Amino acid sequence: MVKITKILNNGAVVTENSQRKEIIVLGKGIAYNKKVGDLIDSKKIYKIFTPFSGKQKKLLLDTIHETDPIYFQISQKIVDRLKHEENIELVDSVYITLTDHLATSVERGKKGMFLVNQFKWELKNYYSKEYSYGLWALKLLKNQFNIDFPEDEACFIAVHIISGEMGNDIGDFQKSIDFIKSVTKIVRYYFNIDIDYQSLSYNRFAVHLKFFWKGMMYDRKSRNFGDLSEEILKVIKNSDIESYQCALKIKDYIEDKYNYKLNNEEIMYLAIHINKIVSDNRR
Template sequence: MQIKKILNNNAIITHNSKHQEMIVIGKAIAYGKHPNETVDETKIYKVFMPASRGDRKLILDMINEIPVQFFQIAKQIVDKAQMDSDIKLTDSVFIALTDHISSSVDRIKSGLSLTNQFLWEIRSYYPKEYRIGQWAIRLVNEDCQVQLTDDEAGFIALHIISGELGDRLDEFHEVINFVKKVTSIVTYQLSVEIDRDSLDYNRFVTHLKFFWQYMMDQSHKRVIGDLSDDMLAVIKGKKVAAYECAMKVKAFIQQNYDYTLTNEDLLYMTIHIARITDKT
């Protein structure tokens, strides 16, 4: 990789084989180097290909203002999310994480901390992303000699959720509200207290989140075969209370989202409701 322009000791501009500009970041990647020389590619943390002038300016401003340490930390978090949890994240998440972590460390060193008003919801409904957030603050605390709190784990998780939802972060609030309301129907209809830390409840929440995404995507239409009808009849006979509760959920969804649950939807809803209530 050949240097076209040196931004600082840790960042350069180069071009790929299609003559597209790339901004490359890595610790001491340009130290002692000059334009037209090559760099040690093993030192690279991140390669950006700005899609617009605005993106380019944002990245260059960050390179000038934020220590390279935070780019490295953000890379480790993104790598953790993608490798351990198979979460696909965009460059915008990397940028947002880098900026957020840098700001968080500055705040905590100044004696300031922020309260995350969605911490309970993130922890309860997005446990995978929250665990990554917890891992991330342990990394930051060790590398930067600070003590970030669980609130910050929630904020980092929210950035990861944002990356998963793309430009649809508003859906986070809608999905949380949907899960809350369906859970309330189950607890009220069956007069039970659900163990929200249980594996079965986590599976139920995951099912609801996937169902929400499917329900909002009107381009997909499923064809229900006889097998689903037969299985629903069997489940209905064995899990009467759970089935009746699923019918309440169906009515709620029909009224509020103008979506009619199919027999297959009812089958899965009934199975999940039975799992989270049978052990209570």
């Protein structure tokens, strides 16, 4: 059981965790007919915000005060499905920004005002998984508010998912798109092929690049230099010299653009993905 220290609304209260640090918990109707000092059933809680920065706390409190709890519940459904089906944990900040975005989108949608997403093509092809969850989220909005949103809205939701998935600010999204686009372009021009962006092999390549970019930008210290990469790299060089040479082109681009030196294991995985894309294309 949780003791209430402050009531924010019927679905949100302030309390303390086991370390006696302030936390904010959300749950459908958890504060209904309750007062400060009362206990609430922990089984009713669907989201806990643990200690966070002052800026994030203010944003969360503002969102709670100004937003219908139904938007928090829809956000939670999206987050829960990603966790259960894809084992993806989104950072808490995206839960707040996604909730606010959904509320704003519905208000616009009720007036027939829909925004165009300039990254629609990139999202559908480079982040197809996140885009598919964006489409699913539109069904939730349709069922709740009877509004038919265009695919562009699925793209906006996908951007929030991507930002939460990678733990970065939404502003980093375009940078990751530019990175994937540039690397894909190197492969296209090197082999002079038209890539099937809907293929499984390309989807895996895009996912690899997505997480490679995150590691390159934010997690360089935890790189694994791979004790097996040297021998496997020799096999790749001998069996598929073209894919290996293309991987080296990408290596040079990344070193020049991002001042990041790829290790053998990273070159190896690039070559493997490139080989699969090219093989599928030739078939």
